[in-house]
Amino acid sequence: MEDRMGQELPGKKKNLILEAAAEVFARRGFHGSTVEEIAQRAGVGKGTIYEYFSSKKDLFHQLITAVMEEMITDLRKRIDQAGEVQEKLRILVEEGLNHFQRLEQISKILMTEVKNARDEEIKEIFLQKHESIIGLISGVIEEGMKEGRFRQVDKLLAAQLFIGTLSSIIVSTTIYNRERKTSINAVLDLFLHGIST
Amino acid sequence: MEDRMGQELPGKKKNLILEAAAEVFARRGFHGSTVEEIAQRAGVGKGTIYEYFSSKKDLFHQLITAVMEEMITDLRKRIDQAGEVQEKLRILVEEGLNHFQRLEQISKILMTEVKNARDEEIKEIFLQKHESIIGLISGVIEEGMKEGRFRQVDKLLAAQLFIGTLSSIIVSTTIYNRERKTSINAVLDLFLHGIST
Amino acid sequence: MEDRMGQELPGKKKNLILEAAAEVFARRGFHGSTVEEIAQRAGVGKGTIYEYFSSKKDLFHQLITAVMEEMITDLRKRIDQAGEVQEKLRILVEEGLNHFQRLEQISKILMTEVKNARDEEIKEIFLQKHESIIGLISGVIEEGMKEGRFRQVDKLLAAQLFIGTLSSIIVSTTIYNRERKTSINAVLDLFLHGIST
Amino acid sequence: MEDRMGQELPGKKKNLILEAAAEVFARRGFHGSTVEEIAQRAGVGKGTIYEYFSSKKDLFHQLITAVMEEMITDLRKRIDQAGEVQEKLRILVEEGLNHFQRLEQISKILMTEVKNARDEEIKEIFLQKHESIIGLISGVIEEGMKEGRFRQVDKLLAAQLFIGTLSSIIVSTTIYNRERKTSINAVLDLFLHGIST
DNA sequence: CATGAATGAGTATTCATTCAT
DNA sequence: TATGAATGAATACTCATTCAT
The missing domain is CATH 1.10.357.10 (Tetracycline Repressor, domain 2)
Incomplete structure (x- = not known):
């Protein structure tokens, strides 16, 4: 089920971010969450989040x-x-x-x-x-x-x-x-x- | 029941702040609330809150x-x-x-x-x-x-x-x-x- | 002409900031200027600028x-x-x-x-x-x-x-x-x- | 005068970028211009600019x-x-x-x-x-x-x-x-x- | 060569906290 | 005590630059 040879599933990174966000927002609320932590948990750079979402x-x-x-x-x-x-x-x-x-x-x-x-x-x-x-x-x-x-x-x-x-x-x-x-x-x-x- | 000539009931101001805080925290959560808004709603200065509480x-x-x-x-x-x-x-x-x-x-x-x-x-x-x-x-x-x-x-x-x-x-x-x-x-x-x- | 004993002229700080801003904006343009530099040149904290102006x-x-x-x-x-x-x-x-x-x-x-x-x-x-x-x-x-x-x-x-x-x-x-x-x-x-x- | 079959005149793309840059820099200044906008106006990819120029x-x-x-x-x-x-x-x-x-x-x-x-x-x-x-x-x-x-x-x-x-x-x-x-x-x-x- | 997804350094802005009055 | 002007640490967001394809 994993991607082979670096081939990525479409929208995979966006989903990674959404999953990480679900986790962080649930634990800390909206204002208590930082984009930085969401990025880290998703294993992506901070800027990457803004590739998929226009704002927090x-x-x-x-x-x-x-x-x-x-x-x-x-x-x-x-x-x-x-x-x-x-x-x-x-x-x-x-x-x-x-x-x-x-x-x-x-x-x-x-x-x-x-x-x-x-x-x-x-x-x-x-x-x-x-x-x-x-x-x-x-x-x-x-x-x-x-x-x-x-x-x-x-x-x-x-x-x-x-x-x-x-x-x-x-x-x-x-x-x-x-x-x-x-x-x-x-x-x-x-x-x-x-x-x- | 009102305080006369600036004489205040003991703890009155503290209770004002607590009531204001209850209202604001309930509406905005902890991170979403500002000390400023709590102070305004309590009708006191921002610094006054720190007279009664050591921190937010x-x-x-x-x-x-x-x-x-x-x-x-x-x-x-x-x-x-x-x-x-x-x-x-x-x-x-x-x-x-x-x-x-x-x-x-x-x-x-x-x-x-x-x-x-x-x-x-x-x-x-x-x-x-x-x-x-x-x-x-x-x-x-x-x-x-x-x-x-x-x-x-x-x-x-x-x-x-x-x-x-x-x-x-x-x-x-x-x-x-x-x-x-x-x-x-x-x-x-x-x-x-x-x-x- | 200087203020005596810490007494400040009204609007003095705002003018300090405006003067610093004039200098910095002139040298670097709008986008090239940083609020940080304006603050430093005015001798005030970064946040102070936002006490007098709502934005850069x-x-x-x-x-x-x-x-x-x-x-x-x-x-x-x-x-x-x-x-x-x-x-x-x-x-x-x-x-x-x-x-x-x-x-x-x-x-x-x-x-x-x-x-x-x-x-x-x-x-x-x-x-x-x-x-x-x-x-x-x-x-x-x-x-x-x-x-x-x-x-x-x-x-x-x-x-x-x-x-x-x-x-x-x-x-x-x-x-x-x-x-x-x-x-x-x-x-x-x-x-x-x-x-x- | 147009290039045929993808064959490009030497330096043509570089000139495209320079022309686009002239336009954008003139309108927005240096700090106000983005490499992205210059690339778009030149009709090339962002990375292409770095093929011809080492930096903005x-x-x-x-x-x-x-x-x-x-x-x-x-x-x-x-x-x-x-x-x-x-x-x-x-x-x-x-x-x-x-x-x-x-x-x-x-x-x-x-x-x-x-x-x-x-x-x-x-x-x-x-x-x-x-x-x-x-x-x-x-x-x-x-x-x-x-x-x-x-x-x-x-x-x-x-x-x-x-x-x-x-x-x-x-x-x-x-x-x-x-x-x-x-x-x-x-x-x-x-x-x-x-x-x- | 050409690309654009990914990145993080850099910046504007907010706000808890301090302190001189 | 009470205040709010001043501050800077923290944070959302931008964008030049890189690099795998």
């Missing part, structure tokens, strides 16, 4: 868009493959947890680091993508309600709560060093119990 | 400590005043939402803006306080389990989920402009349904 | 405006004090030569360093001021034509030529190390001979 | 030398072809104006953009060439004095003034959008009137 802000912007796009596509695929709604939710959690973790991180950065109109614009784009994901989850919940498996609830709020639930899993595993499997089961049990008839 | 980091540190301390004290008082466990949870939500919102904001800042060992230290202090609050909530849940009102669940995880639940309320009211009362009822219903026998 | 471009802008303003005021005063038109021209040269040297330098910088729309704007302001000076000189020439001392010529072109003439004096003294007095007399003689009846 | 500074250096050399050769030829001295001066102006415009631009750049000893060296070379041109003009003036057509004046200063006069024409046509022919006649009339017996 543009890099952040493209990163968010790419991550959200990938998340939506992947989650949609997984949901369509699954059978029952309860199974769909479980799969969403188990397979989508990494995605949601990134959603959390981006959300955190965006919600606490607004400086000007341009930032609001980026925030707006994020919220649009975020709504897509909420819509995706609320679709599953609606399906469950139609099948009579779930109680009649506000599906958007329930979807929102579902993400809050995932957030709990992420926090409990990250901060408290819990085993992920245990957390998933316990938290999902509580959520499903809450929503089921 | 120290201000942030003291802010977190103060906010958490106040939160724990207030929540403990409200819980002790309430009667049944379900009522305790409802009161925790209704009365404690502002506290939790601040908890969210601080958590976001801390989790995404780590630069060095000193930051980790601050993070550690925050986590200790955070655990106090988790303990406080898990205490209520344990009480409910003993009374047979709640199912036998992992009380720490449930407490964690409870905060995730509150997070949902905050997000749905903030981002989606939902009415707070409706969100509270719907989300609390789901949580209680999930945890009850 | 703003410093340049304010410098041009200030220099042109001073030049126009001073030249107008000298002309009004003089008697005959030929005397006026001589005085304009002798007393105004330093001003014109600065006019030359600024003009050179402006005419060769245009990068964007903002630059065109600055250039426009300069041209307005430049026209004021042309108008001032052409006024003297018109006066001379009315008195019958000068031939009927295109007064604006003649004024333009007068500045070209001064430029010659400046170049011949600066580059060829000529004595200023000799250059003034010789060149002025040629100009007056050319314009007189 | 070297390109500038060679450009000045080439322009001055061409100017001197061409002006000498035109002067030798003309008859009377007054006619020589007129021809110098009419035919040499484009050359003098470039002289002006290069002079402006050189006089305002000195950074180090190396620059002084380039400036020195320019001054030598400049003196050749002054000598060329002062030769014509001397000729006129010998013929009794011109007054006895400092021929070097007069030559200097002649270039200042041309500068006026260039400025009045460039900045004030005057018709070139009118400016030439008016300014030349003043100069000749000034120098003639």
